[in-house]
Amino acid sequence: xxxxxxxxxxxxxxxxxxxxxxxxxxxxxxxxxxxxxxxxxxxxxxxxxxxxxxxxxxxxxxxxxxxxxxxxxxxxxxxxxxxxxxxxxxxxxxxxxxxxxxxxxxxxxxxxxxxxxxxxxxxxxxxxxxxxxxxxxxxxxxxxxxxxxxxxxxxxxxxxxxxxxxxxxxxxxxxxxxxxxxxxxxxxxxxxxxxxxxxxxxxxxxxxxxxxxxxxxxxxxxxxxxxxxxxxxxxxxxxxxxxxxxxxxxxxxxxxxxxxxxxxxxxxxxxxxxxxxxxxxxxxxxxxxxxxxxxxxxxxxxxxxxxxxxxxxxxxxxxxxxxxxxxxxxxxxxxxxxxxxxxxxxxxxxxxxxxxxxxxxxxxxxxxxxxxxxxxxxxxxxxxxxxxxxxxxxxxxxxxxxxxxxx
Numbered sequence: 001x002x003x004x005x006x007x008x009x010x011x012x013x014x015x016x017x018x019x020x021x022x023x024x025x026x027x028x029x030x031x032x033x034x035x036x037x038x039x040x041x042x043x044x045x046x047x048x049x050x051x052x053x054x055x056x057x058x059x060x061x062x063x064x065x066x067x068x069x070x071x072x073x074x075x076x077x078x079x080x081x082x083x084x085x086x087x088x089x090x091x092x093x094x095x096x097x098x099x100x101x102x103x104x105x106x107x108x109x110x111x112x113x114x115x116x117x118x119x120x121x122x123x124x125x126x127x128x129x130x131x132x133x134x135x136x137x138x139x140x141x142x143x144x145x146x147x148x149x150x151x152x153x154x155x156x157x158x159x160x161x162x163x164x165x166x167x168x169x170x171x172x173x174x175x176x177x178x179x180x181x182x183x184x185x186x187x188x189x190x191x192x193x194x195x196x197x198x199x200x201x202x203x204x205x206x207x208x209x210x211x212x213x214x215x216x217x218x219x220x221x222x223x224x225x226x227x228x229x230x231x232x233x234x235x236x237x238x239x240x241x242x243x244x245x246x247x248x249x250x251x252x253x254x255x256x257x258x259x260x261x262x263x264x265x266x267x268x269x270x271x272x273x274x275x276x277x278x279x280x281x282x283x284x285x286x287x288x289x290x291x292x293x294x295x296x297x298x299x300x301x302x303x304x305x306x307x308x309x310x311x312x313x314x315x316x317x318x319x320x321x322x323x324x325x326x327x328x329x330x331x332x333x334x335x336x337x338x339x340x341x342x343x344x345x346x347x348x349x350x351x352x353x354x355x356x357x358x359x360x361x362x363x364x365x366x367x368x369x370x371x372x373x374x375x376x377x378x379x380x381x382x383x384x385x386x387x388x389x390x391x392x393x394x395x396x397x398x399x400x401x402x403x404x405x406x407x
Contacts, residue, residue, distance in 0.1 A: 038356075081182050106187045134317075237312075254331050255294040257329050
Protein backbone atom coordinates (compact mmCIF):
# COMPACT_ATOMS: atom_id res chain seq x y z
CA UNK A 1 0.00 0.00 0.00
CA UNK A 2 1.20 3.48 -0.74
CA UNK A 3 3.17 5.03 2.20
CA UNK A 4 1.01 8.15 1.98
CA UNK A 5 -2.10 6.13 2.74
CA UNK A 6 -0.39 4.31 5.59
CA UNK A 7 0.87 7.58 7.08
CA UNK A 8 -2.33 9.58 6.78
CA UNK A 9 -4.93 7.01 7.71
CA UNK A 10 -3.33 5.22 10.70
CA UNK A 11 -3.66 6.27 14.32
CA UNK A 12 -0.69 7.01 16.51
CA UNK A 13 1.02 4.10 18.20
CA UNK A 14 -0.29 5.20 21.57
CA UNK A 15 -3.85 5.50 20.33
CA UNK A 16 -3.62 2.08 18.69
CA UNK A 17 -2.64 0.56 22.05
CA UNK A 18 -5.37 2.43 23.87
CA UNK A 19 -8.04 1.44 21.35
CA UNK A 20 -7.03 -2.20 20.96
CA UNK A 21 -9.85 -3.35 23.22
CA UNK A 22 -12.56 -2.45 20.71
CA UNK A 23 -14.49 -5.62 19.97
CA UNK A 24 -14.34 -6.99 16.42
CA UNK A 25 -17.20 -9.23 15.34
CA UNK A 26 -16.22 -12.31 13.30
CA UNK A 27 -17.43 -12.86 9.77
CA UNK A 28 -20.14 -15.47 9.36
CA UNK A 29 -18.91 -18.43 7.34
CA UNK A 30 -21.00 -21.00 5.58
CA UNK A 31 -20.62 -24.71 6.16
CA UNK A 32 -18.28 -25.22 3.20
CA UNK A 33 -15.29 -22.81 3.04
CA UNK A 34 -15.47 -20.23 0.26
CA UNK A 35 -12.58 -18.80 -1.75
CA UNK A 36 -12.47 -15.05 -1.06
CA UNK A 37 -10.95 -12.38 -3.31
CA UNK A 38 -10.65 -8.72 -2.33
CA UNK A 39 -9.63 -5.69 -4.37
CA UNK A 40 -8.80 -2.58 -2.32
CA UNK A 41 -8.79 0.39 -4.69
CA UNK A 42 -7.61 3.89 -3.81
CA UNK A 43 -6.87 7.26 -5.39
CA UNK A 44 -4.55 9.57 -3.40
CA UNK A 45 -3.77 13.21 -3.93
CA UNK A 46 -1.89 15.89 -2.03
CA UNK A 47 -3.45 19.17 -3.05
CA UNK A 48 -2.04 22.61 -2.26
CA UNK A 49 -3.84 25.44 -4.09
CA UNK A 50 -1.42 28.17 -5.12
CA UNK A 51 1.83 26.41 -4.13
CA UNK A 52 4.60 26.11 -6.68
CA UNK A 53 5.78 22.75 -8.03
CA UNK A 54 9.01 23.17 -6.09
CA UNK A 55 7.22 23.59 -2.78
CA UNK A 56 4.84 20.76 -3.59
CA UNK A 57 7.70 18.40 -4.36
CA UNK A 58 9.35 19.23 -1.06
CA UNK A 59 6.23 18.50 0.95
CA UNK A 60 5.54 15.24 -0.88
CA UNK A 61 9.12 14.22 -0.33
CA UNK A 62 8.84 14.68 3.44
CA UNK A 63 5.54 12.84 3.66
CA UNK A 64 6.39 9.94 1.36
CA UNK A 65 10.07 9.58 2.12
CA UNK A 66 11.07 10.55 -1.41
CA UNK A 67 10.29 13.24 -3.94
CA UNK A 68 7.63 11.79 -6.19
CA UNK A 69 5.95 13.14 -9.28
CA UNK A 70 3.20 15.66 -8.85
CA UNK A 71 -0.37 14.53 -9.39
CA UNK A 72 -2.88 11.93 -8.25
CA UNK A 73 -1.70 8.41 -7.49
CA UNK A 74 -3.72 5.24 -7.99
CA UNK A 75 -3.10 2.15 -5.91
CA UNK A 76 -4.41 -1.39 -5.95
CA UNK A 77 -4.12 -4.14 -3.34
CA UNK A 78 -5.23 -7.65 -4.28
CA UNK A 79 -5.78 -10.41 -1.68
CA UNK A 80 -6.78 -14.03 -2.14
CA UNK A 81 -7.79 -16.65 0.43
CA UNK A 82 -8.37 -20.21 -0.76
CA UNK A 83 -9.25 -23.25 1.37
CA UNK A 84 -7.50 -25.59 -1.08
CA UNK A 85 -4.24 -27.28 -0.19
CA UNK A 86 -1.16 -25.76 -1.81
CA UNK A 87 0.47 -27.77 -4.62
CA UNK A 88 4.23 -28.18 -4.86
CA UNK A 89 4.49 -25.17 -7.18
CA UNK A 90 1.60 -22.84 -6.29
CA UNK A 91 0.59 -20.35 -8.96
CA UNK A 92 -2.20 -17.81 -9.28
CA UNK A 93 -2.74 -14.82 -11.55
CA UNK A 94 -5.22 -12.02 -12.11
CA UNK A 95 -5.79 -11.34 -15.81
CA UNK A 96 -6.62 -7.65 -16.10
CA UNK A 97 -8.37 -5.41 -18.67
CA UNK A 98 -6.18 -3.75 -21.30
CA UNK A 99 -7.29 -0.33 -20.02
CA UNK A 100 -5.32 -0.79 -16.81
CA UNK A 101 -2.13 -0.44 -18.90
CA UNK A 102 -0.18 -2.88 -16.74
CA UNK A 103 0.22 -5.80 -19.10
CA UNK A 104 -2.00 -8.84 -19.39
CA UNK A 105 -1.80 -10.28 -15.87
CA UNK A 106 -0.76 -9.57 -12.30
CA UNK A 107 0.92 -12.44 -10.42
CA UNK A 108 -0.52 -13.30 -7.01
CA UNK A 109 2.26 -14.52 -4.72
CA UNK A 110 2.27 -16.20 -1.35
CA UNK A 111 4.26 -13.96 1.05
CA UNK A 112 7.43 -15.33 2.54
CA UNK A 113 7.14 -15.88 6.27
CA UNK A 114 9.59 -13.79 8.26
CA UNK A 115 11.73 -15.70 10.72
CA UNK A 116 11.46 -14.57 14.30
CA UNK A 117 14.69 -13.12 15.70
CA UNK A 118 15.60 -14.39 19.14
CA UNK A 119 16.19 -11.84 21.84
CA UNK A 120 13.93 -9.23 20.24
CA UNK A 121 10.51 -8.14 21.28
CA UNK A 122 11.07 -8.47 25.00
CA UNK A 123 8.29 -6.76 26.84
CA UNK A 124 9.21 -4.06 29.27
CA UNK A 125 7.15 -1.97 31.63
CA UNK A 126 5.04 0.40 29.58
CA UNK A 127 4.95 3.92 30.92
CA UNK A 128 1.73 5.88 30.89
CA UNK A 129 1.99 8.32 27.95
CA UNK A 130 1.61 12.01 28.62
CA UNK A 131 -0.88 13.52 26.20
CA UNK A 132 -3.17 16.49 26.21
CA UNK A 133 -5.56 16.84 23.29
CA UNK A 134 -8.17 19.45 22.38
CA UNK A 135 -11.07 18.05 20.35
CA UNK A 136 -13.21 20.27 18.11
CA UNK A 137 -15.89 19.21 15.64
CA UNK A 138 -18.39 20.55 13.13
CA UNK A 139 -18.19 22.69 9.98
CA UNK A 140 -18.67 26.37 10.80
CA UNK A 141 -16.86 29.66 11.25
CA UNK A 142 -17.09 29.76 15.05
CA UNK A 143 -16.34 27.29 17.81
CA UNK A 144 -19.53 25.69 19.06
CA UNK A 145 -20.62 25.84 22.72
CA UNK A 146 -19.06 23.15 24.88
CA UNK A 147 -15.90 22.90 22.80
CA UNK A 148 -13.13 21.95 22.96
CA UNK A 149 -13.30 18.71 24.84
CA UNK A 150 -10.03 18.35 26.70
CA UNK A 151 -8.43 14.92 26.94
CA UNK A 152 -5.57 14.72 29.40
CA UNK A 153 -3.85 11.48 30.36
CA UNK A 154 -2.75 13.01 33.66
CA UNK A 155 -6.39 13.57 34.65
CA UNK A 156 -7.99 10.55 32.98
CA UNK A 157 -7.50 6.82 33.20
CA UNK A 158 -6.15 5.04 30.13
CA UNK A 159 -9.54 3.41 29.67
CA UNK A 160 -11.29 6.79 29.66
CA UNK A 161 -8.73 8.31 27.32
CA UNK A 162 -8.83 5.36 24.94
CA UNK A 163 -12.63 5.37 24.84
CA UNK A 164 -12.72 9.09 24.05
CA UNK A 165 -10.14 8.76 21.27
CA UNK A 166 -11.52 5.60 19.66
CA UNK A 167 -14.59 7.33 18.23
CA UNK A 168 -16.80 5.64 15.67
CA UNK A 169 -15.72 2.81 13.42
CA UNK A 170 -17.40 1.03 10.56
CA UNK A 171 -18.59 -2.54 10.57
CA UNK A 172 -15.74 -4.98 11.06
CA UNK A 173 -14.07 -5.99 7.80
CA UNK A 174 -11.75 -8.98 7.59
CA UNK A 175 -9.84 -9.06 4.31
CA UNK A 176 -8.12 -12.28 3.21
CA UNK A 177 -5.01 -12.89 5.28
CA UNK A 178 -2.48 -15.51 6.31
CA UNK A 179 -4.35 -18.04 8.43
CA UNK A 180 -3.92 -21.68 9.38
CA UNK A 181 -5.31 -24.14 6.84
CA UNK A 182 -5.80 -21.52 4.11
CA UNK A 183 -3.70 -20.40 1.17
CA UNK A 184 -3.05 -16.65 1.02
CA UNK A 185 -1.63 -14.67 -1.89
CA UNK A 186 -1.40 -10.97 -2.72
CA UNK A 187 -0.31 -8.28 -5.14
CA UNK A 188 1.86 -6.14 -5.15
CA UNK A 189 4.60 -8.50 -4.09
CA UNK A 190 8.30 -9.27 -4.39
CA UNK A 191 7.87 -10.40 -8.00
CA UNK A 192 5.79 -7.47 -9.24
CA UNK A 193 5.14 -4.13 -7.55
CA UNK A 194 4.54 -1.94 -10.59
CA UNK A 195 2.92 1.43 -9.97
CA UNK A 196 -0.61 1.82 -11.30
CA UNK A 197 -0.61 4.35 -14.18
CA UNK A 198 -2.55 7.57 -13.61
CA UNK A 199 -4.66 6.73 -16.66
CA UNK A 200 -5.23 3.09 -15.66
CA UNK A 201 -8.81 1.83 -15.55
CA UNK A 202 -10.33 -1.26 -13.93
CA UNK A 203 -13.32 -1.34 -16.27
CA UNK A 204 -13.73 -4.58 -18.16
CA UNK A 205 -13.34 -8.33 -17.68
CA UNK A 206 -11.30 -9.78 -14.81
CA UNK A 207 -10.16 -13.38 -14.46
CA UNK A 208 -8.45 -14.84 -11.39
CA UNK A 209 -7.11 -18.36 -11.88
CA UNK A 210 -4.47 -20.74 -10.60
CA UNK A 211 -3.73 -24.26 -9.40
CA UNK A 212 -5.08 -23.75 -5.87
CA UNK A 213 -8.08 -21.49 -6.56
CA UNK A 214 -11.29 -21.92 -8.57
CA UNK A 215 -11.68 -19.78 -11.69
CA UNK A 216 -13.06 -16.39 -10.70
CA UNK A 217 -14.57 -14.31 -13.50
CA UNK A 218 -16.25 -10.94 -13.00
CA UNK A 219 -16.77 -7.55 -14.64
CA UNK A 220 -15.98 -4.11 -13.20
CA UNK A 221 -18.05 -1.20 -14.46
CA UNK A 222 -17.58 2.57 -14.36
CA UNK A 223 -19.25 2.89 -10.96
CA UNK A 224 -16.50 0.83 -9.32
CA UNK A 225 -13.50 2.09 -11.30
CA UNK A 226 -10.81 4.25 -9.67
CA UNK A 227 -12.47 7.29 -8.12
CA UNK A 228 -11.63 10.81 -9.24
CA UNK A 229 -8.92 12.42 -7.07
CA UNK A 230 -9.66 14.77 -4.21
CA UNK A 231 -9.15 18.26 -5.64
CA UNK A 232 -9.37 21.29 -3.37
CA UNK A 233 -10.50 24.22 -5.50
CA UNK A 234 -9.87 26.92 -2.89
CA UNK A 235 -8.87 27.61 0.69
CA UNK A 236 -9.60 30.88 2.45
CA UNK A 237 -8.32 32.05 5.80
CA UNK A 238 -5.17 31.71 7.84
CA UNK A 239 -4.56 29.85 11.08
CA UNK A 240 -5.93 32.73 13.15
CA UNK A 241 -9.10 32.85 11.03
CA UNK A 242 -11.86 30.50 10.07
CA UNK A 243 -10.49 28.33 7.27
CA UNK A 244 -12.94 27.53 4.48
CA UNK A 245 -11.98 24.83 2.01
CA UNK A 246 -13.86 23.74 -1.10
CA UNK A 247 -13.46 20.68 -3.28
CA UNK A 248 -14.64 19.30 -6.58
CA UNK A 249 -17.50 16.86 -6.31
CA UNK A 250 -16.30 13.29 -6.88
CA UNK A 251 -18.89 11.70 -9.22
CA UNK A 252 -18.83 8.23 -7.63
CA UNK A 253 -18.42 9.33 -3.99
CA UNK A 254 -21.21 8.34 -1.60
CA UNK A 255 -20.03 10.57 1.25
CA UNK A 256 -17.13 12.68 2.58
CA UNK A 257 -15.27 13.16 5.85
CA UNK A 258 -12.47 15.51 6.91
CA UNK A 259 -10.24 15.94 9.92
CA UNK A 260 -7.33 18.26 10.71
CA UNK A 261 -4.44 18.00 13.15
CA UNK A 262 -2.11 20.63 14.55
CA UNK A 263 0.31 20.83 17.45
CA UNK A 264 1.07 23.64 19.89
CA UNK A 265 4.81 23.36 20.57
CA UNK A 266 4.70 25.66 23.60
CA UNK A 267 1.89 23.95 25.50
CA UNK A 268 2.47 20.49 24.09
CA UNK A 269 -1.20 20.22 23.14
CA UNK A 270 -2.43 18.39 20.07
CA UNK A 271 -5.44 19.99 18.37
CA UNK A 272 -7.83 17.73 16.47
CA UNK A 273 -10.85 18.86 14.45
CA UNK A 274 -13.34 16.81 12.45
CA UNK A 275 -16.14 17.77 10.06
CA UNK A 276 -18.68 15.71 12.03
CA UNK A 277 -21.68 17.51 13.55
CA UNK A 278 -21.44 15.10 16.48
CA UNK A 279 -18.39 14.75 18.69
CA UNK A 280 -15.98 12.59 16.71
CA UNK A 281 -12.15 12.53 16.58
CA UNK A 282 -12.28 10.79 13.21
CA UNK A 283 -9.42 8.28 13.34
CA UNK A 284 -11.69 5.30 12.79
CA UNK A 285 -13.37 6.87 9.75
CA UNK A 286 -10.30 7.61 7.60
CA UNK A 287 -10.49 4.23 5.90
CA UNK A 288 -12.72 2.04 3.73
CA UNK A 289 -16.32 2.01 4.98
CA UNK A 290 -19.14 -0.24 3.75
CA UNK A 291 -21.92 1.74 1.99
CA UNK A 292 -24.41 0.84 4.74
CA UNK A 293 -22.13 2.46 7.33
CA UNK A 294 -21.65 5.57 5.17
CA UNK A 295 -25.43 5.94 4.83
CA UNK A 296 -25.88 5.49 8.59
CA UNK A 297 -23.19 8.03 9.42
CA UNK A 298 -24.74 10.53 7.00
CA UNK A 299 -28.08 10.14 8.81
CA UNK A 300 -26.28 10.68 12.11
CA UNK A 301 -24.62 13.82 10.65
CA UNK A 302 -21.16 12.39 11.16
CA UNK A 303 -20.28 12.00 7.45
CA UNK A 304 -21.04 14.72 4.87
CA UNK A 305 -23.36 13.81 2.01
CA UNK A 306 -22.12 13.37 -1.58
CA UNK A 307 -23.56 16.73 -2.67
CA UNK A 308 -21.55 18.75 -0.11
CA UNK A 309 -18.54 20.60 -1.58
CA UNK A 310 -17.36 22.96 1.16
CA UNK A 311 -16.68 23.14 4.87
CA UNK A 312 -15.20 25.63 7.33
CA UNK A 313 -12.86 25.03 10.26
CA UNK A 314 -13.78 27.20 13.29
CA UNK A 315 -11.87 30.43 13.77
CA UNK A 316 -8.57 30.34 15.63
CA UNK A 317 -8.42 26.74 16.82
CA UNK A 318 -5.00 26.35 15.16
CA UNK A 319 -3.73 29.87 15.91
CA UNK A 320 -0.98 28.57 18.21
CA UNK A 321 -0.13 25.54 16.10
CA UNK A 322 1.95 27.34 13.43
CA UNK A 323 0.69 24.85 10.87
CA UNK A 324 -1.79 22.02 10.54
CA UNK A 325 -2.67 19.23 8.13
CA UNK A 326 -6.12 18.49 6.72
CA UNK A 327 -6.93 14.89 5.83
CA UNK A 328 -9.90 14.19 3.58
CA UNK A 329 -11.67 11.08 2.31
CA UNK A 330 -14.35 10.37 -0.26
CA UNK A 331 -16.02 7.00 0.27
CA UNK A 332 -16.78 4.85 -2.75
CA UNK A 333 -19.37 2.16 -3.41
CA UNK A 334 -18.58 -1.54 -3.03
CA UNK A 335 -18.85 -4.28 -5.61
CA UNK A 336 -19.85 -7.62 -4.05
CA UNK A 337 -20.21 -10.77 -6.17
CA UNK A 338 -20.92 -14.34 -5.09
CA UNK A 339 -20.84 -17.41 -7.33
CA UNK A 340 -22.91 -19.29 -8.16
CA UNK A 341 -25.70 -16.75 -7.62
CA UNK A 342 -28.52 -17.82 -5.36
CA UNK A 343 -31.74 -18.58 -7.29
CA UNK A 344 -34.43 -15.94 -6.90
CA UNK A 345 -37.12 -16.66 -4.32
CA UNK A 346 -35.20 -19.73 -3.13
CA UNK A 347 -35.51 -20.57 0.57
CA UNK A 348 -33.15 -23.54 0.45
CA UNK A 349 -29.62 -23.32 1.87
CA UNK A 350 -27.21 -22.13 -0.80
CA UNK A 351 -23.50 -22.81 -0.99
CA UNK A 352 -21.13 -20.42 -2.76
CA UNK A 353 -17.82 -21.37 -4.37
CA UNK A 354 -16.22 -17.95 -4.38
CA UNK A 355 -16.89 -14.33 -3.48
CA UNK A 356 -15.38 -11.05 -4.69
CA UNK A 357 -15.32 -7.71 -2.88
CA UNK A 358 -14.06 -4.49 -4.48
CA UNK A 359 -13.91 -1.52 -2.09
CA UNK A 360 -13.01 2.01 -3.07
CA UNK A 361 -11.92 5.33 -1.61
CA UNK A 362 -10.31 8.62 -2.64
CA UNK A 363 -8.09 10.44 -0.15
CA UNK A 364 -6.37 13.79 -0.04
CA UNK A 365 -4.16 15.96 2.13
CA UNK A 366 -3.95 19.73 2.42
CA UNK A 367 -1.50 21.73 4.57
CA UNK A 368 -3.35 24.56 6.29
CA UNK A 369 -2.15 28.09 6.96
CA UNK A 370 -1.09 28.90 3.39
CA UNK A 371 -1.11 32.65 3.98
CA UNK A 372 1.54 32.18 6.67
CA UNK A 373 3.47 29.92 4.29
CA UNK A 374 3.37 32.54 1.53
CA UNK A 375 4.57 35.26 3.93
CA UNK A 376 7.45 33.06 5.05
CA UNK A 377 8.41 32.30 1.45
CA UNK A 378 8.27 36.01 0.59
CA UNK A 379 10.61 36.88 3.46
CA UNK A 380 13.04 34.17 2.36
CA UNK A 381 13.03 35.45 -1.20
CA UNK A 382 13.69 39.03 0.00
CA UNK A 383 16.76 38.02 2.01
CA UNK A 384 19.91 39.14 0.11
CA UNK A 385 21.77 35.88 0.72
CA UNK A 386 21.96 34.82 -2.90
CA UNK A 387 20.67 31.41 -1.88
CA UNK A 388 17.67 29.79 -3.50
CA UNK A 389 14.68 29.84 -1.12
CA UNK A 390 13.69 26.51 0.33
CA UNK A 391 10.87 24.62 -1.34
CA UNK A 392 9.07 24.36 2.01
CA UNK A 393 9.25 27.08 4.71
CA UNK A 394 11.19 25.87 7.76
CA UNK A 395 8.24 26.17 10.14
CA UNK A 396 6.01 24.16 7.82
CA UNK A 397 8.77 21.54 7.53
CA UNK A 398 8.95 21.24 11.31
CA UNK A 399 5.18 20.98 11.55
CA UNK A 400 4.99 18.29 8.88
CA UNK A 401 7.81 16.36 10.53
CA UNK A 402 5.94 16.58 13.81
CA UNK A 403 2.68 15.42 12.27
CA UNK A 404 4.49 12.63 10.45
CA UNK A 405 5.95 11.51 13.77
CA UNK A 406 2.55 11.11 15.36
CA UNK A 407 1.58 8.26 13.01
